[in-house]
Amino acid sequence: MGENTAAGKNDYILECQGLSKSFGGTKALQNVELHIRRGEVHALVGENGAGKSTLMKTIIGLYKADSGTMSFEGKPYNVSGPAEAIRKGITMIHQELNPEPHLTVAENIFLHNEDVKGFFLNKKETNRKAREILKEFNFDISSTRLVDDLTLAQAQMIEIIKAVSVNAKMVIMDEPTSSLDNEETEQLFKTIRSLKERGVSVVYISHRMEEIFDICDTVSVFRDGQFIDCKSISEVTPQSLISMMVGREIQNVFSKTDCEIGETVLKVEGLTGKGFQDISFEVHQGEILGFTGLAGAGRSETMRAIFGLDSFVSGKIYMEGKEISNKNPRQAINHGIAMVNEDRRQYGLCLYRSVNENISLPNLWVKQKGLFLNKKREVVENRQIAEMLTVKAASLDEEAIALSGGNQQKVVIAKWLMSNPKVLILDEPTRGVDVGAKSEIHALMCEFAKKGLAVIMISSELPEVMAMSDRLIVYHEGRITGEFRKDEIRSGDVTQEVVLSKEFGDK
Structure with a gap:
């Protein structure tokens, strides 16, 4: 299993053994293990659909494992949901941000952990505490500003600050820099290093290789719902990690064709x-x-x-x-002109609509037959473009929310290509999106350019x-x-x- 076998077991703050989880006939996790040490930054890598997010959601209690055991701080660990996980010392920053847009920055930071005065929220004290935390993170923004008025990057920083302000013993970060620029990313890394110094463990999920090698101590690799290996960062290279993740070699992640x-x-x-x-x-x-x-x-x-x-x-x-x-x-x-927005889940997709409906949405007028939608033409054309972009879905009737990030992005691209831009x-x-899907999207971009x-x-x-x-x-x-x-x-x-x-x- 790599380097975790050599260390003393008492170093582990979290241990997962033999975890399995299925959704219908799909095995999301198969006999998975994970060992996280106190005060380490532990990377989780793997393609979309490899099981990383399912494992983390099982740890925070959003899912219940079908089998297997977990322990936290040497004691059996089972929680009924994220609130109980937070009380026990584990918090998670999700890739899909979930701030309350109509609350202020201060109110979001202390949500479910409010300072009350009698029956009412002590806004003065809440804002004072928020200003102190924002200053500690060198985040120059008003504590009274509505989150709805923030950029995606600013909202992500608020979520990060909220997660680490509850004195967690372990923080799970799912793609935490996906909306951050270089300066904000470096500030996040300073925060992570500060957490390490305080003995807090960080589980870091990312597809960005340079970040993993910059900030992480250990890496666990997952593929197709299975645990592949755990290594010290010093034992691996970006190319060897990619090979373990995809089960094959990708010679050039950035496959540009002139x-x-x-x-x-x-x-x-x-x-x-x-x-x-x-x-x-x-x-x-x-x-x-x-x-x-x-x-x-x-x-x-x-x-x-x-x-x-x-x-x-x-x-x-x-x-x-x-x-x-x-x-x-x-x-x-x-x-x-067609545009694929940076936030596919909020602006690019109707998550609870089918792949077929999402592809058709901007182009319904083209597929009309009189006053009605030409369903036969719709299905044929949508299937053709889904196959061209290698969208992996059980069928065109599958809901978009069930797809991996890379396949969701392909659906967004598909719907705009249907407009013949x-x-x-x-x-x-x-x-x-993972390295495999990233390489596929780069290849598609080159194909689009090749066609003019x-x-x-x-x-x-x-x-x-x-x-x-x-x-x-x-x-x-x-x-x-x-x-x-x-x-x-x-x-x-x-x-x-x-x-x-x-x-x-x-x-």
Whole structure:
């Protein structure tokens, strides 16, 4: 089992032995084991559907194991739900954030742990405590601000602060940096190191290899619902981990295929709006144009304005040389623009609708037969595009919520491809998906470019966006601060450090 066999058993704060869990005929966990030491950062890795989240939800009491045993601090451990798990010292930050949007930052931090004065919430004391915690985390935000007004990255930081403020003995973090920029990620790592010093154990679930090797001490690998191995980080390499995760070698995670670049499709001149100023760029047929920058730099805001989700105050947008005005997404779609949002679960999918319905949703008018939906045509066309994108689902009738993150993303991409776009905007297209699905999505992007689509890719993951872009545009505080060609990046003249300096505003 790797390095855990060599250590004294008394070091373990959590032990899981022989855990199994099935949903219908699907075996989500098969005789799984997990051993977490006190004060260590323990990575859990594996493709989507490998069983990581199911195991964690079993530990916090959202699921009950069919068989197996757990112990925490040397005592038998069974809980009826997350509230009881928190009381015993285990808390979890979920990848799908669940803050209360209409409560303030302070109220969210102390939710279910309120300071009351008689029958009423002691708001003055709650805000005072919240300010102290926010200051401790160097998070410059008002404690009285509504969470609904925060960015996704800010909401994620509030969830992290909330989780570690209850004096937990073990904190489970599921993709905690998926919405954080480099600076916020480093602040999170400082928090994790502080937790280690206090003897708190951290279970760290992530698909980002550089983070695992930066912050984690130990790694457990899962595949197809089974425990594969546990190793010290010093014993493994990124490539060996990937091989264990997928059961095969992926030679190049960033599989960029160069395509012939054609005429200009989309051109933006002097676009200014909320969060961005004087933005000008163009993207061509067969080109993958990358955008990067710190969270809140204005990348997504620019694309939302182009897609008609938000308004802009000045500037012009051209499609194939003709000026257009997208006052709403329907107009953008009619002009040949499609956009995959960064938050697929909130904005990209109807989670409790079928795969078939999700793919059809933006394109129902195309599939009409008179006043009615042409169901036969709908099923045939949706099956064809699902097969083309290798969407793994039991059937097109399966609900989207039952799919892995990578397959959910493919469904979102499928529904927009059905609109036959000329420009495809992909905002964080591989966020929260495993290395296998990530490689597949990169290959699909290249296929789209090969067929003449102009692809715009927004990514906070520098190795990814630098490898996949024909050109890379860098944002800082709403403005473009740099633009690099793929030959400059491949030659080594433009490094990650150079791009980062532009993200921080260097001229």
